[in-house]
Amino acid sequence: MDKDLTHLTKEISEAFFGKPFRHTAKFNNRLRTTGGRYMLSSHDIEINxxxxxxxxxxxxxxxxxxxxxxxxxxxxxxxxxxxxxxxKVLLNKVGGARHCQEVPGTKNKKKQVHYYQCSACGCEYKRYRRMDTSKFVCGKCKGKIKKI
Structure with missing residues (x-):
């Protein structure tokens, strides 16, 4: 399949740019939020x-x-x-996409919020990561923290 992608990329390069593509193009399943990427060091192209x-x-x-x-x-x-x-000029000339379409299910979901409160002074803490309340104390009064 990667051979077909490299062949297609070479054809597009000749047809739209008038220049050869001398490296490889391959599919990369780890790409999530982008349609593709150009690798500066190897000059290869990876496609989602x-x-x-x-x-x-x-x-x-x-x-x-x-x-x-x-x-x-x-x-x-x-x-x-x-x-x-x-x-910008070259992309407009060849008719390439400025941005790719969003694949359903890849958008980051809203992060869960954890709320904690000091049992001594009542100071509240908002955290995006859960914390072990047995290991931490209130930063203001050194009181015990509990999850609310």
């Missing part, structure tokens, strides 16, 4: 397979164009970052 599964080949091609913009601009020594003018 869920984008292809959920949105099809059209979205995949759009993501590949986006990553190829990073690839070609980086190799040419031009501005390859999202904020750079060169990147």
């Amino acid at each position: 397979p869920k984008q292809y599964e959920w949105f099809g080949e059209e979205e995949l091609i759009s993501i590949i164009k986006h990553e190829l913009c990073h690839y070609h601009l980086h190799l040419e020594g031009k501005g390859f970052k999202h904020r750079d003018h060169d990147f």
